[in-house]
Amino acid sequence: xxxxxxxxxxxxxxxxxxxxxxxxxxxxxxxxxxxxxxxxxxxxxxxxxxxxxxxxxxxxxxxxxxxxxxxxxxxxxxxxxxxxxxxxxxxxxxxxxxxxxxxxxxxxxxxxxxxxxxxxxxxxxxxxxxxxxxxxxxxxxxxxxxxxxxxxxxxxxxxxxxxxxxxxxxxxxxxxxxxxxxxxxxxxxxxxxxxxxxxxxxxxxxxxxxxxxxxxxxxxxxxxxxxxxxxxxxxxxxxxxxxxxxxxxxxxxxxxxxxxxxxxxxxxxxxxxxxxxxxxxxxxxxxxxxxxxxxxxxxxxxxxxxxxxxxxxxxx
Amino acid sequence: xxxxxxxxxxxxxxxxxxxxxxxxxxxxxxxxxxxxxxxxxxxxxxxxxxxxxxxxxxxxxxxxxxxxxxxxxxxxxxxxxxxxxxxxxxxxxxxxxxxxxxxxxxxxxxxxxxxxxxxxxxxxxxxxxxxxxxxxxxxxxxxxxxxxxxxxxxxxxxxxxxxxxxxxxxxxxxxxxxxxxxxxxxxxxxxxxxxxxxxxxxxxxxxxxxxxxxxxxxxxxxxxxxxxxxxxxxxxxxxxxxxxxxxxxxxxxxxxxxxxxxxxxxxxxxxxxxxxxxxxxxxxxxxxxxxxxxxxxxxxxxxxxx
Numbered sequence: 001x002x003x004x005x006x007x008x009x010x011x012x013x014x015x016x017x018x019x020x021x022x023x024x025x026x027x028x029x030x031x032x033x034x035x036x037x038x039x040x041x042x043x044x045x046x047x048x049x050x051x052x053x054x055x056x057x058x059x060x061x062x063x064x065x066x067x068x069x070x071x072x073x074x075x076x077x078x079x080x081x082x083x084x085x086x087x088x089x090x091x092x093x094x095x096x097x098x099x100x101x102x103x104x105x106x107x108x109x110x111x112x113x114x115x116x117x118x119x120x121x122x123x124x125x126x127x128x129x130x131x132x133x134x135x136x137x138x139x140x141x142x143x144x145x146x147x148x149x150x151x152x153x154x155x156x157x158x159x160x161x162x163x164x165x166x167x168x169x170x171x172x173x174x175x176x177x178x179x180x181x182x183x184x185x186x187x188x189x190x191x192x193x194x195x196x197x198x199x200x201x202x203x204x205x206x207x208x209x210x211x212x213x214x215x216x217x218x219x220x221x222x223x224x225x226x227x228x229x230x231x232x233x234x235x236x237x238x239x240x241x242x243x244x245x246x247x248x249x250x251x252x253x254x255x256x257x258x259x260x261x262x263x264x265x266x267x268x269x270x271x272x273x274x275x276x277x278x279x280x281x282x283x284x285x286x287x288x289x290x291x292x293x294x295x296x297x298x299x300x301x302x303x304x305x306x307x308x309x310x311x312x313x314x315x316x
Numbered sequence: 317x318x319x320x321x322x323x324x325x326x327x328x329x330x331x332x333x334x335x336x337x338x339x340x341x342x343x344x345x346x347x348x349x350x351x352x353x354x355x356x357x358x359x360x361x362x363x364x365x366x367x368x369x370x371x372x373x374x375x376x377x378x379x380x381x382x383x384x385x386x387x388x389x390x391x392x393x394x395x396x397x398x399x400x401x402x403x404x405x406x407x408x409x410x411x412x413x414x415x416x417x418x419x420x421x422x423x424x425x426x427x428x429x430x431x432x433x434x435x436x437x438x439x440x441x442x443x444x445x446x447x448x449x450x451x452x453x454x455x456x457x458x459x460x461x462x463x464x465x466x467x468x469x470x471x472x473x474x475x476x477x478x479x480x481x482x483x484x485x486x487x488x489x490x491x492x493x494x495x496x497x498x499x500x501x502x503x504x505x506x507x508x509x510x511x512x513x514x515x516x517x518x519x520x521x522x523x524x525x526x527x528x529x530x531x532x533x534x535x536x537x538x539x540x541x542x543x544x545x546x547x548x549x550x551x552x553x554x555x556x557x558x559x560x561x562x563x564x565x566x567x568x569x570x571x572x573x574x575x576x577x578x579x580x581x582x583x584x585x586x587x588x589x590x591x592x593x594x595x596x597x598x599x600x601x602x603x604x605x606x607x608x609x610x611x612x613x614x615x616x617x618x619x620x621x622x
Contacts, residue, residue: 019434025509026427030439033424036479040456041446043463047455061458106351109344118345124605125352128359131604132597133538133556139563139593140358143365143378149586151361154377187355188615195616206331215337248541256564271453276545281454288452296449316444 051285071286080270081287088245088266094178095185095246096238102182103189104227108219110190111197123194126187138252141180142167170263173254177264181249196230197223233306233313240302243294247272267291359601366390366591370584378586389584389591396573398552399595406555409474410536417478417532418525425487425524426517427509431496440488447481457545472546473554477535483528489617490524491517527614530607537600555596562592 020027046061051071053064075081106126113119129137144151145166153163166172200223208222247268254260255269267287274284299315307314361378366389368382376383393399424443428436450456466472494517502512518525543557553561561568569585572592604611 023433023435026430026433027435029423029427029510029513030435032420033443033479033484034439036420037443037446037481040476041450044451044455044459047458048451050455050458060462106348109340109348112341112344113348114341118348122348122352124608126355127608127611128355128601128604130611131534131600133540133559135538135540135556135560135563136593136597139559139589140362142563143361143590144358149373149377151378154379183354186351191612191615195612209331209333212332212334214334215340218337219340252560268453275454275457281458284454285452288454292450292452299448316441 048285048289050281051289053282055280055282057279067282071282072290075283075287081290084265084267084270084287085243087264088268089242091174091177091245091264091266092238092242094174095181096235096242098178098182099185099189100231100235100238102186104193104231106186106190107193107197107227108223110194111223112215123187126190128187129184130188134248134252137180137184137249141176141253145176167257168259170254170260173260173264177250177253180253181246184249192234193227193230196227200226229310229313233310236302236306236309240299241295242298243267243291245269362590362593366587366594368587370587373586378590389587390595392573392584392588393591393595398572399555399558399592401552402555402558402596405470405552406537409470409539409554410533413474413478413536414529414532417483418529420479421483421487421528422491422518422521422525423513424484426491426513426521428484429488429492430499443481443484460546467546468549469546470550473539473542476542477532477539483531486531486614486617487521487524487528490521490527494520523610523613526607527610530610531614534600534611559592559596563589 050061050064052066052068053061054067054070055061056064059065072081110119110123113122142150145153145164147153147163147165147167150166152166156163166176205218205222208218213221245266245268247266250261250264250266250269251272254264255272261269271284271288271291274280274287278284303315360380364380364382365373365378367385367387368379369384369386369388372379372383424439427433428440428443430436460472461467466475498516498520499512502516507515538556539554540556540560543554544560547553547557558568558572562572566585569588570583573583573588
């Protein structure tokens, strides 16, 4: 056989070169995205090396002195790493459980509402927090809770109670943050569950009612079991992201107030401060890499579980 | 059981609601009303307070119903003038970023679901991997500032929000719903892949374009994070980062209004924050009820499938 291959010629063995040439237009169509991800997602990867050096601005990442795992040891030994990890995970656990519980309840109750108009309007209202920036969320919370002009304290003083100085006391903030997260995400989360409920065969529900099922039994034996796969999948994927914190929320609520953030510090806030305020790129990168690795392993594990339970929903 | 098929229409008449049905329905109306009101309550507070005088805010706190309604704060923000530059910047970033991002996502999403594209799995994984493992903030920050030198340029905001793996996957799912026969018929007519994409697929992809485009536009409009990383020394800031600075920094508040209109020492800072918040978020609040169905579509497709 001749070594010279005319790739455009039909009837030849499909070699890589031929496949490549035949799909050149589709490849070109993917090229902008490929270049994009190389430039913004893959190009930063070698920079992870900064986690293993004592970073010096003049020498650059690869000229700085190699220190092995010193940066990891430093944050681990200070107890900081453990504190950040447990905060991040505990907050996410609270978010996942509460958000999904409330979203399921809201979705089920929405289904019970007969007036289409009422349902549409209330759904639209609940969806509003999804569309606003985290900056505005920070201002909204501040307007409600600050001790000088805040809404809460206006009400408290009118009732003759002492004002609460919430921005000078970190203790209530875990609760506040969980509540604000719930406020922001309920409309969004209930959308998915509501769609799943609407997907249940209406005749099944009607048949159960003809058979005399009451409202509670209908929810308990038909709606909840039908929602189970959705709930399980969403919970599992949420668990896969359990070491990733909601930076925007935390930063805009407490990020600039040391009294508050020391009580609720999460990995992202620490990394952000270390990068942007302290220019301590080596420590920041060490903590970031630690987080990325755990997150990576967790997603793989979760995907393995999902693949066993509901193969259709697995990511890869 | 089978004979019921004839009188399906009568089914609802045969259903007798039990007491617990009514109880649940009642709880539904009460709880949903409560949740809906809670969701918009903080906005109403901001809205009400933005029309209140600074003296009243200081003495009585924020309010739903201003005691002496005034547009003074809006007047000050508008006269300050610089907010229009921020508006212009945000609109340009949103429009340009959304259009380019949309085009890239649509091309890629279409190509990646083509069954006759042998590299679809490899490229899909190459793109998907970026959401599984990231370098983290510090290496990214160093790359953007020291290698690309994008700090204090608007590219640092425009580029990072333009494409994401989940938007491409979302677009791919929309493109999948277009029958492959359309591509085939285009091929038979002798059209190339790009021609097919432009003249056959794009018009069919409108729901996908609307959905992905709205996610992109919302991302650009609400952007403050990349700005906080890279736009330290810029005088004109995107709207939400401008709001961020005004909320968090006294100096930014002063700079946001022209000095000739007020005595800077007794700036109406609280009402100014509220008015700025309303002005930067207003367009979203007015628009989202009309486009939310696209987001709902995108969320239900995207939530369960990464």
